[in-house]
Amino acid sequence: AQTVTQSQPEMSVQEAETVTLSCTYDTSENNYYLFWYKQPPSRQMILVIRQEAYKQQNATENRFSVNFQKAAKSFSLKISDSQLGDTAMYFCPLGGGTSYGKLTFGQGTILTVHP
Amino acid sequence: NAGVTQTPKFRILKIGQSMTLQCTQDMNHNYMYWYRQDPGMGLKxxxxxxxxxxxxxxxxxxxxxxxxxxxxxxxxxLELAAPSQTSVYFCASWSPLGETQYFGPGTRLLVL
Structure with missing residues (x-):
């Protein structure tokens, strides 16, 4: 069975500062994907960034970057120059491999950006 | 492209009632999913x-x-709704050629 653990229930950061959200996972698959999704109060699930396990290079997307440590099964998200619109719940689901695209979610981290 | 659409957006059910949550996608994806999200939790x-x-x-x-x-x-x-089914329901679709799952906006269901 696959598991995802997000050990930080809540985080806060000042506008324009940098914050890192943690995520660890467990899987027996060799070929899998990791994602960070953002869920604002509207409840819409918005893809932030994606990482393929076979790629050693960490994914980046504008102000968002990941630190993917495959051996340690760790997948953290760094948000630079935090903006008020980054306030949301963040999830790091695990998918791919032989799972027909099914995603396994952790409990999420609520991020609040303060002005 | 509308993507993934869900209806209704919100519904209140009485215990024991039944209902169907609708999900439609226009991306020709073979893979589709239903998740539920309980308050303050991840999707299952x-x-x-x-x-x-x-x-x-x-x-x-x-x-x-x-x-x-x-x-x-x-x-x-949902057959014979129970209070434990109070949740937000998300439908999603995916193509193996694509990057990620696409989620609908969710249906909030309250069973009283």
Whole structure:
């Protein structure tokens, strides 16, 4: 069975500062994907960034970057120059491999950006 | 492209009532999913489908049924609603050629 653990229930950061959200996972698959999704109060699930396990290079997307440590099964998200619109719940689901695209979610981290 | 659409947006049910949550996608994705999200929690997979006529259980299937007669539609049926089914329900679709799952806006269900 696959598991995802997000050990930080809540985080806060000042506008324009940098914050890192943690995520660890467990899987027996060799070929899998990791994602960070953002869920604002509207409840819409918005893809932030994606990482393929076979790629050693960490994914980046504008102000968002990941630190993917495959051996340690760790997948953290760094948000630079935090903006008020980054306030949301963040999830790091695990998918791919032989799972027909099914995603396994952790409990999420609520991020609040303060002005 | 509308992407993944869900109806209704919000519904209140009485205990024991039944209802169908509708989900439609216009991206011609073979894979579709139903997740539920309880307050303050992550999403859990209820059922999924890998194509028309093929469905399978996820992590929390009890109390639900699904069907997939077309590529576009994947309705979720709740029989004999219970308070434990109070949740937000998300439908999603995916293509193995694509980057990620696309989620609908969710249906909030309250069972009283």
């Amino acid at each position: 997979l209820i059922y999924y489908s890998v194509g028309a006529g093929i469905t399978d259980k996820g992590e929390v299937p009890n109390g639900y049924n699904v069907s997939r007669s077309t590529t576009e539609d994947f309705p979720l049926r």
